[in-house]
Amino acid sequence: MWRRVASLSPMVSSSSTRSLSRYQAAFGLSVGESFSTEISKQEEGSGLRPKEKAPFITFVLGGPGSGKGTQCEKIVETFGLTHLSAGDLLRREIAMHTKNGDMILNLIKDGKIVPSEVTVKLLQKELESSNSSKFLIDGFPRTEENRVAFERIVGADPDVVLFFDCPEEEMVTRVLNRNQGRVDDNITTMKKRLKIFEALNRPVIDYYKNKGKLYTINAVGTVDDIFKQVLPIFTPFEEQLKQSRRVNPKSPLVENSS
């Protein structure tokens, strides 16, 4: 078990406990000192390398069509985080006709949630093979089951959780005008997605609110107006995000640190 011992920022809880995973062990270097994750006193001598650091993770929550993907593009442009959309990863499985492709397609068509194990493993693969140490995980966790599975399999907690709060009528209008050929962009599926969002995503939102990690953004207005609310959330982390460089033993792009 790893414990985050250094203080992060006044805005973020410094007492979150993390469990060690292969994924965490893969991160040798990452964001600035203030994000370091160290082995706590009683765990010294456990054989684990001390001072291994965790990546900077932002979860992006919000109902269907609330503008998560749109705002993620702007965050990427400004702060250089790596965007991982859970929905895009699932759609890629469908397009590639993988063994889970048909099952995923049927669930997405029906607005239902794909088993957490499947989604988390896709995210884990991207996280482990990435050369980045700062991630925006969009459309995840959708459920408490998603959240717990990520903690168990990946072994990391988010540093920031964004919630794009948008009225249902606005989300419906946006989705029906999206025109990207998505199988779930129709009124029947949209109604189901909204119900599932209310029932299953709200508890996740409440969970992070109670942990002091949730930033609620009013998602009505122009894209730029909404981004103006997002900017100050990342500003305190800007220096760390700039310095962030990761040593990933699996990545051929990174020199060995030893």
Ligand SMILES: Nc1ncnc2c1ncn2[C@@H]1O[C@H](COP(=O)(O)OP(=O)(O)OP(=O)(O)O)[C@@H](O)[C@H]1O
């Ligand atoms: N502030 C905004 N005002 C009007 N339209 C917007 C705004 N933000 C995004 N849109 C448009 O609304 C649609 C949905 O946006 P986006 O795809 O970013 O939402 P999302 O939250 O990622 O949805 P989903 O969960 O379905 O993937 C897109 O066509 C996008 O261009």
Ligand SMILES: Nc1ccn([C@@H]2O[C@H](COP(=O)(O)O)[C@@H](O)[C@H]2O)c(=O)n1
């Ligand atoms: N954690 C997730 C994320 C998505 N899904 C399924 O994909 C659909 C589309 O997701 P978007 O984020 O692109 O809107 C969503 O309705 C779910 O069917 C999922 O199961 N789990």
Ligand SMILES: [Mg+2]
């Ligand atoms: Mg999206």
